[in-house]
Amino acid sequence: MRVMQYQEYRESGNAKRPAVSTVGTVAILTLVILIGCFILRSSLNERARSDSDKHLLQSSGSRSIIR
16 A cells, blocks of 8 residues: 555656646746747848848949949
8 A cells, every 4th residue: 555655656757747847847948949949040140231231341342343
């Protein structure tokens, strides 16, 4: 009888623990994904800015040549 109760206690305890840990892992994964997206976006914005700066320099240079 004691063994049965102990097994039920262990199972119920183990059943509760993964629920908490899965919530924690989901939260951590969400944070990691959000941070990754933020870094990606900022790096893409930097790249786009540098490209637009190059285009501006080239277009202004060509305009001065045309003038």
